Structure formats: structure tokens, C-alpha cells
Amino acid sequence: MAQTSLGAAASLRRPWVYLIFDYLKSEGFKKSKKGVQSAIKSLPTTVSQVYQKIFSKSKDQPIVRRVLAVLLAAGRALTVLELNIATEIQGTTQSWEDLDLEKEEDFKSRLRSWCGLFISVYDGKVYFLHQIAREFLLADVSPSTSVPQKVRWEHSIAMHHAHKILAEYCLHYISFYSPLKRLGTNNTWLPGARYFGTESFFHYSRKFWMIHFREAELNTSKDAVLFKLGLKVSNPESLCFPGLTGMHASYYSYDVIPEHHLTIVSSFGHDEIVQMLLDKGANANAQGGKYYGNALHAASFIGHERVVELLFNAGANVNDRVNDLGESSSSALRRASRHGYERIVDMLLNASALYPESSDNDSVKSSDGETPWELLP
Incomplete structure (x- = not known):
């Protein structure tokens, strides 16, 4: 009877049997054939009822x-x-x-x-x-x-x-x-x-x-405590920050963490914290660190589109060049191109077109003369 009520669902058989015996042990009922049948009829007959019964205890x-x-x-x-x-x-x-x-x-x-x-x-x-x-x-x-x-x-x-x-x-x-x-x-x-x-x-x-x-799709006003914690653990000046370096090194196959707080959270892709730092006056073009160089390079390299937008709005220089990763010179555009981030490539090219006075041919071509689209995987 019990198996039929559940449609013979194999995945529910174990909790169903458990509930039967648990119910029979804990509930008073008439110890007769009809009494047992009546007790079984009162047991849950759907998946939801089975689980509700488990948690109701x-x-x-x-x-x-x-x-x-x-x-x-x-x-x-x-x-x-x-x-x-x-x-x-x-x-x-x-x-x-x-x-x-x-x-x-x-x-x-x-x-x-x-x-x-x-x-x-x-x-x-x-x-x-x-x-x-x-x-x-x-x-x-x-x-x-x-x-x-x-x-x-x-x-x-x-x-x-x-x-x-x-x-x-x-x-x-x-x-x-x-x-x-x-x-x-x-x-x-x-x-x-x-x-x-x-x-x-x-x-x-x-x-x-x-x-x-x-x-978690947090709200800056409702989740202020979490944002405060996020700012703390990602701040290179905090005592707990060294605890993050091992993870970041192994996860991205690097051995050095960027030095600037804005660069770090840009690499993490936390746009809300990026905006909080920018609102506090963080320099969108601050240089430093061995692997990213600055925040725009970090966001472009990892593929965080929203962070790239925020940095543009804060005046990040799309044509800024940084010595990093053993390369003689690199641009955010080249980083995004090499990793296949087409949307970011579009954003960077559009930004270069808006500010031609700070652009040069090498910003849109690699050292081998390749265009961004030729660099895409």
C-alpha cells in the first residue's frame, strides 16, 4: 500500500520505510489489522509530505x-x-x-x-x-x-x-x-x-x-556587515589578508598578489566593493603589483565586465601599459583579447576610439602586429 501511494519511486523508498517505522513507534494506534491499515493511511503520500514529516520532528x-x-x-x-x-x-x-x-x-x-x-x-x-x-x-x-x-x-x-x-x-x-x-x-x-x-x-x-x-547578489544598504567583512579580508593592509594569498596563488597559478586594494577586488570581480572604494577616492589608474599592474588590467584579464565599466566611469586609462608577466609591455586590450573576452574587447576598443589622443597603434596591436580579434582564441 505504501509503495503504491508513492508511485514506487525508488529514491523515496528508504525515507518512506523510515517514516513508517518511526510513525508506528511514536504514535498510538490500535494493534490490529484494521488499526495498522488506518495508521498507514494517515502517513504522507507525496514527496513534499514525506520531507515535511522529516523536518516537522x-x-x-x-x-x-x-x-x-x-x-x-x-x-x-x-x-x-x-x-x-x-x-x-x-x-x-x-x-x-x-x-x-x-x-x-x-x-x-x-x-x-x-x-x-x-x-x-x-x-x-x-x-x-x-x-x-x-x-x-x-x-x-x-x-x-x-x-x-x-x-x-x-x-x-x-x-x-x-x-x-x-x-x-x-x-x-x-x-x-x-x-x-x-x-x-x-x-x-x-x-x-x-x-x-x-x-x-x-x-x-x-x-x-x-x-x-x-x-549572494548583496544589497549595499541591507548587507553592510558583509560588505565591511569583504573590504576587510581583501585589504592588503589587514592582518587577515595574508591568509588569502595561498588561495589566490594556487587558484590562478600565480605567486604574488597585487598590492593595491582596488586592483585586488577588481580581480575578484566584486563590483559593489569596487564601487565603494572608488566612492572613497581610490585611484582607478593606481599602478602596482607584479601580475596585473592596475585595476583595469586585473578586471580585463579575469573577465569581469561590470568592473571594467565601473573603472571606465571612474576615469581608468584604457591605453595604460604595464610591465608584467615577463612581457616587455602589455595593455588591458591585449589581455582581454588573449583570454577570449569579446565583450570586454569591444568595450576597450570603444573606449580607445573615444580617447584617441591617448591612443597609439601598439595599443590595438600585439608585438607581433596582431589585432585584438586575431588574438582571440
């Missing part, structure tokens, strides 16, 4: 929502320890040592009590049991639209909101970093830092925070 629904949001937005599967760390980070947490972490097995037990068979733990990593679980949670709403309060679980978490939650956890965790947390000339971690999962969630945070920050 939880007494810690706020933290359950945070856990599910983190799992939805995560750039890779998180370990039990990483998920434990993420859900322990609060606005009042000031350091790694402030985290009140449980033993892994204890947290895993609570995780299962919160989410039931909605999630699975395999080889120390946490996954949704199946794709249907993700689809059940995701809400298809724009950043300007809120999920209706009457929605309990089904379609209750917007992806941009999930990214916002994880961006906040990542930024807080990075902000705890200080060079003083390390010992010795070989840059080894303190035992306490290792205990707090620094080598796992910290590496995750510094690699993925930029993605979560962008995908």
Missing part, C-alpha cells in the same frame, strides 16, 4: 535551515567537521578558539537527528541523499523577492540567500586569521588552529568566499 529548525542552506550553496562536499565549524560561527564569534565545537561523532548524531534521511554522511562528508532533496528545498525567487513566510520547508531557501549565509561564514572565518597564528620558519599551524579545522574549512573559505559573495 526537529526542535532546532533555525539551525537546520542554516545547515541545509550551507549544503545547497557549498562549492564542494563539506566534511562533518567543516559543517560543524560553519554552523557554530556567529556574529559575536571573534576567533577560531571561540568556536564551541562538539566531537565529530556527537555532531554527526545531532545532524542526523535534525535532518533524518534527508542527508547522507559518506567517507566523512555530508551530502543530500538525492537530487530530489535539493529540488524540494530550492525556491525560485529573485533577490528582490522574499520567500513567503507561510512556506515551511518546500521551496523555502533561495539560492542567493544560501550563498549569503555561506559567504558570511567564510568571511568571518577568514577574518579570524592572523600571521601570529603560525609558528616557525616552515609556516606550520599551531596545534589549536589545526584542531579547529583551519586546514579544511579555512582553505575552503579562502577559495570559495568570492563565489558565494558574488552569487
